[in-house]
Amino acid sequence: xxxxxxxxxxxxxxxxxxxxxxxxxxxxxxxxxxxxxxxxxxxxxxxxxxxxxxxxxxxxxxxxxxxxxxxxxxxxxxxxxxxxxxxxxxxxxxxxxxxxxxxxxxxxxxxxxxxxxxxxxxxxxxxxxxxxxxxxxxxxxxxxxxxxxxxxxxxxxxxxxxxxxxxxxxxxxxxxxxxxxxxxxxxxxxxxxxxxxxxxxxxxxxxxxxxxxxxxxxxxxxxxxxxxxxxxxxxxxxxxxxxxxxxxxxxxxxxxxxxxxxxxxxxxxxxxxxxxxxxxxxxxxxxxxxxxxxxxxxxxxxxxxxxxxxxxxxxxxxxxxxxxxxxxxxxxxxxxxxxxxxxxxxxxxxxxxxxxxxxxxxxxxxxxxxxxxxxxxxxxxxxxxxxx
Numbered sequence: 001x002x003x004x005x006x007x008x009x010x011x012x013x014x015x016x017x018x019x020x021x022x023x024x025x026x027x028x029x030x031x032x033x034x035x036x037x038x039x040x041x042x043x044x045x046x047x048x049x050x051x052x053x054x055x056x057x058x059x060x061x062x063x064x065x066x067x068x069x070x071x072x073x074x075x076x077x078x079x080x081x082x083x084x085x086x087x088x089x090x091x092x093x094x095x096x097x098x099x100x101x102x103x104x105x106x107x108x109x110x111x112x113x114x115x116x117x118x119x120x121x122x123x124x125x126x127x128x129x130x131x132x133x134x135x136x137x138x139x140x141x142x143x144x145x146x147x148x149x150x151x152x153x154x155x156x157x158x159x160x161x162x163x164x165x166x167x168x169x170x171x172x173x174x175x176x177x178x179x180x181x182x183x184x185x186x187x188x189x190x191x192x193x194x195x196x197x198x199x200x201x202x203x204x205x206x207x208x209x210x211x212x213x214x215x216x217x218x219x220x221x222x223x224x225x226x227x228x229x230x231x232x233x234x235x236x237x238x239x240x241x242x243x244x245x246x247x248x249x250x251x252x253x254x255x256x257x258x259x260x261x262x263x264x265x266x267x268x269x270x271x272x273x274x275x276x277x278x279x280x281x282x283x284x285x286x287x288x289x290x291x292x293x294x295x296x297x298x299x300x301x302x303x304x305x306x307x308x309x310x311x312x313x314x315x316x317x318x319x320x321x322x323x324x325x326x327x328x329x330x331x332x333x334x335x336x337x338x339x340x341x342x343x344x345x346x347x348x349x350x351x352x353x354x355x356x357x358x359x360x361x362x363x364x365x366x367x368x369x370x371x372x373x374x375x376x377x378x379x380x381x382x383x384x385x386x387x388x
Contacts, residue, residue, distance in 0.1 A: 025360075032270040033332065050116055052222050054226050054229075055214075065208035077232065086104055117176040135155075137186045137187075165196055214242070282368060306372070317364075318367065326353050
């Protein structure tokens with residue numbers, strides 16, 4: 001207990017330096033936590049996937065559309081239980097670059113047969129199928145924009161700037177995955193969007209779709225069913241590539257691989273910065289207390305006592321910084337989401353704290369090595385020579 005009191009007193013002997021060190025550690029740990037939670041957005045669990053869910057796109061490029069007629073042909077394939085389609089419309093809303101939310105156009109008649117990860121009521125599904133310009137929105141978007149059922153909203157498309165749709169909000173939907181619950185999202189009727197691009201862009205585009213989704217039955221034969229689907233269009237002008245949704249999702253993530261790698265490297269570098277900050281402080285402590293350690297030795301303190309004092313001080317500062325930094329991660333994420341509204345899926349993950357505490361223990365141990373070695377290896381005579 002006496003050693004513990006001495007550790008705390010030693011840590012705050014130079015209060016300003018210790019407080020600045022703790023704040024530096026806390027801010028770096030907060031940044032580390034935010035980066036690690038951002039990286040969680042790019043990961044997904046197999047448990048979140050719909051069994052047997054397949055995605056079909058143009059074999060040449062994801063940016064090329066597919067003929068609408070492909071859907072009827074795919075329905076005839078053995079093992080295909082349901083077929084639907086979708087378009088990505090974009091995120092920009094109006095002329096303000098700070099205003100945006102994600103939008104998709106989907107097959108109003110069949111999407112619910114496959115997308116069990118989108119939760120909506122039977123009444124809203126029916127309204128979406130019957131109202132010609134219907135749209136569904138997430139609760140987060142409704143709350144942000146203060147939109148209600150019956151409101152008519154004008155939305156555009158990032159890729160076709162001449163396309164403008166007046167859609168009526170007929171209900172809400174939400175994502176089954178908890179990490180997506182705060183996403184600001186809108187679903188628009190697919191036939192409405194196809195007619196719009198057919199009129200504004202090219203008549204042929206009314207008969208095309210962005211991608212096609214299928215539900216394979218049985219799910220464990222999804223790969224074989226995908227092969228059968230692609231064989232229908234082999235050697236045609238519109239060859240397809242059908243794959244399980246996890247493979248498709250991985251392909252999308254690969255588009256951001258450079259960014260993801262940079263974030264991963266930067267998160268590890270932050271741990272190095274934390275180590276350097278604490279190591280610098282403890283190195284100054286070691287230089288300042290050479291004579292004090294010599295005096296303690298003359299008073300009967302053994303090497304193990306000096307090890308405990310120096311190790312304890314390093315761990316004390318490291319853990320205070322870790323606790324403060326971990327406490328700042330959650331409000332830091334809130335601020336980050338305010339500044340980066342297109343990353344609303346970012347949320348606090350407790351796994352980040354699991355990363356932080358062991359990392360700071362290791363940092364504390366490594367940072368204590370300099371003063372510990374200095375204290376135990378310096379003789380009483382050499383230590384006392386530093387007295388002025």
